[in-house]
Amino acid sequence: MDAKKAHMFADLFVTFIIAGIVTWYLIDAYTASSHIINLILVLPISLMVLALCIVEIIKQIKNKEEPTEKPEPVMTVIPVICLFTLYIASLAWLGFDVGTSLFIAAFLWLHGERRIIWILGYAIAFGFLVALFFSAMLPYQMPMLILPG
């Protein structure tokens, strides 16, 4: 499959996903309560989105034009998304101080930075200083491993 077709299928897939989520949400809202107060916005807007999705799908199928912009390769973005997901998922255990420092150090290493002093120095300084600043500014307890929360 060439790149243009792959992009077109992915585009169609995204439109289908949006339509699917909207349909699910409409059913969920209707199941919760069919009273007009509950559906006054959800029903007309959902129907409008679904109608627009149908128009968009037809438009995409008929479209013969090449995509104007070349998007960034997916394989270079996936590792960053995975790393960011790991960072968010680990915050409860590693805390903002250590979690952030590790995330930044891992990101720098992944993107070709090999100067250990720079990696450790920047990651630790940034992670701890920002964690300290936010913990001082915010009125809530922040998850921390070393610094006071």
Added chain:
Amino acid sequence: MLDFIALQAGFDLLFADASTWLIVIPGILIGLLFGAVPGLQISMAMAIFLPMTLYMDFMQAMLFLTAIFTGGSFGGGIPAILMNIPGTSSSIATAFDGYPMARKGQHNLALGIALGASTLSVIFGYFILLFLVKPISELVLKMGPAEMSIIVIWGITLIASLSGQHVIKGMIAGFFGLLLGTVGYGEAGVTRGTLGISYLLDGVPAIPAMMGMFAASELFRLVNTKYLVDDSAARKVSISKIFSGFKSVVRYPWVMLRGSLIGVLVGAVPGVGSSIANLLSYIQTKRNDPDPDSFGKGNPTGVMASEAANSSSEAGSMATLLALGIPGGGATAVMLAAFSMHNITGGPQFIREQTDIVYAIIFANFGQAFLLIILGLMFIPVLANVVKVPMHFLIPSVLALATFGSFGLTGNLSGPITVLIFALIGWVFKRYNFSVAAAVIGILLGSMAEESLIYSYQISGGQWSYLLERPFAILMLVMLMFSLFGGHLVTLLTSKVKTNV
């Protein structure tokens, strides 16, 4: 229109004691900092520093809080330009052209324009307020829930119309956002779309969602970029260029006047005002520009239009607060708290009996605008150095800042999780040309649109004829229809005329 005796008394209040002004400079700096750091909000800054105002008299407290507001209104534009992260929802349109300008190496110019437009429009805005505080507040009283619902839908269709050849996708994104904004506990007393997750009972956290969709998703797209600005020569921070950007705003008086007027009038509408005003001003400027296709690609007047409207919307929201005692958003809600801490109640009686204080607040903002020019010109060159930071340092740092900020907004890990989920949605949306801005506006205004519709339904008893009794609503509907189909209608009519000729 002007009460000259009260005017004199207002001057006396402000200048009788120079120490009154001492708290303005820290106020502006706090506002700049909180506006410029992604995730920190102006309302958060005002809430944190609100207890300090207990030790000030009412005038000082107002000066301090409005200084934070003024500094923050401009500060929100800085990350919008440099990192594509609107500091507040009222800076969304600033990112449309500000960020492309930064990527082209015109960050100095863009920041200068933002500062010039912000400060001048604060002066314009409060100048309009000086004469029109009462008429504006009467206008706001005419805005019922029906008008509010139309404004929200209008805002979304307007922003979708910016999507060029992808208008349908823009509308899908906007209405999809609107639905996401209604997730959680609804007015009918039932929960919808929460998937059993307790964090979602209060709805999707809107600001973390905005940070994810705008900032994190953009950073994902930039992973293969070495620097924010490719050309090394263009990365220089130049105070002269910042100043030339600052000066350039006077060459576009109509853009500034239109933006300021839109800002004051639309900004006075509680809740939606500042979020919609910058978009409306941007769209009007784009429509009237001889080269509308250059918008979204780094047109300086786009930055000007947005900043003019968002900064003057502060004056609009102050009109509603002073004349009606209704806060238009988080920041004015904190100010209302300061009012009550000093045993003062805003409203018609307040502007009738304490006109001198109203004038003093207005004049104080003129002074604050001049101070903002000085502090902004000192502050911007420091921040503009962001373009010199290699992307592999900048990306994780901004992602981490967004994570901290989102935690600050929600007080638990639902904020960072929201950033992550909406970063993914935003990345997919951008990749396939669904408007991220429309989706964000939808999320921000979803629950308000639903509440307004419910109130309209309850007031009207389900009768459509209710709309006919509301001339404002009809006018807005006509404008909504015109903004949707006006362009096509004009093209159709002109082509028919040409055929007949």
